[in-house]
Amino acid sequence: MSMPRRVATLRAISKTAGARTGSAVFVQIDHELQELADVIRIHPEKRKNLLRLLHGCRALETALKEMIRSHGVTPRHSLGPIFRQLSQIPYGQPGYLNAANAQRFGRTVRIARNRYTHEANAFPRSTREAESVLSEIEACFALTVR
């Protein structure tokens, strides 16, 4: 979805998480979230939807790695192992995702990333599809970045 109020909320949470973890990478995450809000004005629709997913995925993936790093663990490179690492964070601590959530969010983000960033001429089939994936990305962001 990523309307301005949603993005502003995630940016506020992310900014504090950056200050608390002491990670300068959150500045880049903030830029990525800002892009997510800015592309709302882009036409045509299919390009806008693609860019929204791209910025949403990049913000989330980088944020998840920083949350893992905040526990003194080096994040893995691929998404599957990253989500497994999140489920190994102590119960209820910042960054923690339980196994069911990790599996579901991991699948959503992996499919979106693989399809739309690696395949030529691949676009979300509809605004609804893009919004649904973004909704999952933003829910995952809110549960983990704390």
Add this chain to the structure above:
Amino acid sequence: MTTVYDRRATLTQLLRRDLTDRDAVVVPNPDHPLLIRGPDIIISIEQSLFALFTPSAEERQSPSRLKPRFVLSRLALPTHTRFLLVIEPSGVAVAQYFSNDFADIIEWSRRSRIVQIASNKEYTGRHRDVPAEIIGDAQLRFANAMTVMHIVARLSRRPFSAAFAETTYGEGIATSRPPQMRRTQRVPVVNRTLAETGGVAFAEMLDFDVDASAVRELIDDQVNYSYVLDNGIPYQSGDASGLAVVRDWPIGHRDPDKLIHAAAFAGWAFVLEENRNELRRFARRLKQRRAQ
């Protein structure tokens, strides 16, 4: 006459003006992905996050109406978030009801104190972090409800998007059409003694337009029933899960999955009418606890 919306706007202006040099981010009417109604304003300043609540007339009149949005905001926002209650002279009842739950209660006439509080790195007030165990349990409940709804979607072959009309135009890309929003006037009846669901709350919503207002009523009822507040910490006192039978998936106005996410975060799973013969199985799934 000054409304609560005017006051929120005034407060936002004040905070933006007086906290600019502290590199603060002030977000009025924040849109959290897991909450239908969260705080009225959030402030991010250095390592601190503040959530401000300015109760509506309904909440001032009946303070228990504020409890669900406070409890769920406590569970959804980072545990270190300082919660501040801003009250008008007519907000005495709400201040008494939450006397020990907010980090601080600030009278509207002394609102500039919020700037001092937000600027003070050491400020804690009456704040206590929500224990990690409670945050983990809230996430588990969300996961269980989402799992049940994904099972329902798979069994019925109706993904969440099935509730959304789609048309194709422009460059051949299918574009979603906003849902037709109709307002329900009734309050869902929650049954907690149904043998089939074994203590899991149950609501029949077949003749409802399951919009944000109806989902909010479900959530509020459940949170009021299943949580008690102790010095601002929401402790679960009863089973917080529920099953609601609906004709079709509810859809949010801007974020199409928001009602589903928000309901799941409060423990509710929607079950389509055609899958109601599986209620017992879904109730068992909702009760799944943390693997030790």
